[in-house]
Amino acid sequence: MAILQSNSAVEADHFQAEEHFGNRFALVALTSLFFMWGFITCLNDILIPYLKGVFDLSYAQAMLVQFCFFGAYFLVSLPAGALLSRIGYQKGIVVGLSVAVIGCLLFIPAGRMEIYGLFLGALFVLASGITILQVSANPYVTMLGDERTAASRLTMTQAFNSLGTTVAPQFGALLILPAAGVAITTARSSAVEIPYLILAIVLAVLATVFGLLKLPRIVNISKPAASMEDSESAWNQRHLVLGALAIFLYVGAEVSIGSFLVNFIAEDSIAGLQESDAAFYISLYWGGALVGRFVGALVMRYISAGKVLGICSIGSCALLVITVTGSGFLAMYAVLAVGLFNSIMFPTIFSLALAKLGVATSQGSGILCQAIVGGAIVPLLQGVLADQVGVQISFVLPIFCYLYILYYGAIGHRPDKHA
Structure with missing residues (x-):
């Protein structure tokens, strides 16, 4: 034996x-x-x-x-x-x-x-x-x-x-x-x-x-939506629906910030660079996301994903406040540093939103990817705002996006035990 x-x-x-x-x-x-x-x-x-x-x-x-x-x-x-x-x-x-x-x-x-x-x-x-x-x-x-x-x-x-x-x-x-x-x-x-x-x-x-x-x-992780019971639908999972909104706002904020960087840096009150020279600094924005993802992958082995998401959201909000209220190179490097805090947001929101979905996982993944359309809508809204109040003040819009992501990291990502 x-x-x-x-x-x-x-x-x-x-x-x-x-x-x-x-x-x-x-x-x-x-x-x-x-x-x-x-x-x-x-x-x-x-x-x-x-x-x-x-x-x-x-x-x-x-x-x-x-x-x-x-x-x-x-x-x-x-x-x-x-x-x-x-x-x-x-x-x-x-x-x-x-x-x-x-x-x-x-x-x-x-x-x-x-x-x-x-x-x-x-x-x-x-x-x-x-x-x-x-x-x-x-x-x-x-x-x-x-x-x-x-x-x-x-x-x-x-x-x-x-x-x-x-x-x-x-x-x-x-x-x-x-x-x-x-x-x-x-x-x-x-x-x-x-x-x-x-x-x-x-x-x-x-x-x-x-x-x-x-x-x-x-x-055994998925089956056709037509064969699902109502209780198995991803749409009935509160943390998935809130996560889809978080993906919408995150992608919108990330793309919107990147879209306005050249014009923002070229302003006389910021750096006054020619657009061709200002374009170089976009690599710093995306490079920050690259570095942050490697660091974030290590950090989240020891700290819960929700806490890390909340901390990064606070960091993005603080940097954007400096961007809106500051001037010169301080405002320029503040907005570029947002890329570092953006780094872990998409994968973290995605994984938190798919947690505990079981057979509805593939349906939930489709919903989250559909929410990426925020990358087309939020930049358009910031463009309208920039026409009215100027490029610098228009960065107020991404702040509201990150405030919602802070809520999702702190509370909204928790699966409903009664679902």
Whole structure:
């Protein structure tokens, strides 16, 4: 009997070791996806001014790039969640990569036909693939291990998303902007073909690799929304609904701050820099998010995710108060430092909102990704405010966003025990 018990213990330890190795390998593979969608999203910052010059667009017309991109999150997230309920997370990743490949390839006919509407259509298809990836990969990461360290794991993988946002502008400037020469209006829209063809090849390789990999299978975590009982719906989970609003406001605040940085730094009362020089400092904003995610992943192994989220929200509010009331380099570096406190917010809110959802996890993931549409709406609202009261005072709007996130980190993230 003792020998049997000993053998059982050895087998159990062996199984746990294999499971741990499988989870670690899966996380390493998934980090490539986080890098790629961060890279593709940030490449829009190069694409917008380029297409604006080529097609002689107004600022409103050029901003359709972001509306089409973030609009995909709103329209595709819920169908993507339903799809994952049927085919699983790994197959969902392959589908998302495949759709993104099609979106990249559509840039070739768009460039050759020189039709702005085709570029917007290609962006929507590309963003649809990225949306499916988000809905697949984010919850997958949260479930590859102990639930108590889910926020830490997701923050670490999101750090590679920030790495993608740091590298993408250099890639775009190297392959797209030089084609414009001195005058960007003399460039041809076909100059975007090579960069997006390269992206299509890379995404196709990733789709093949993820199709062949043997990743840990997450079972009994989801089922089609149509077969759910009312009590199982993610919409009945208070912390999920509040989390969706937190994602909406966070993404909106992050994108909005980044969108106004150049104009803010160029103001005479702040730094008075030329816009071309002010653009350099945007890398500090996103670089802070990169550093903060690595630090945050370590910190949240010892401090609860809700507390860390609350502390970072307070830090962002304090820095924005200095931004609104201060002047000179003090105000400039204060707003740039917000990126450091932003770092852990998205993955932390995401993991807290998905906690305890069980079979409604994929539906909840779709709802949260749909809330990313805040990145299109909040910047527009701050733009209206800036027209009325000036760019500096308009940073009051993100303060209210972070105050709500403070509430969510302190109280709102707690699952309803009676749900």
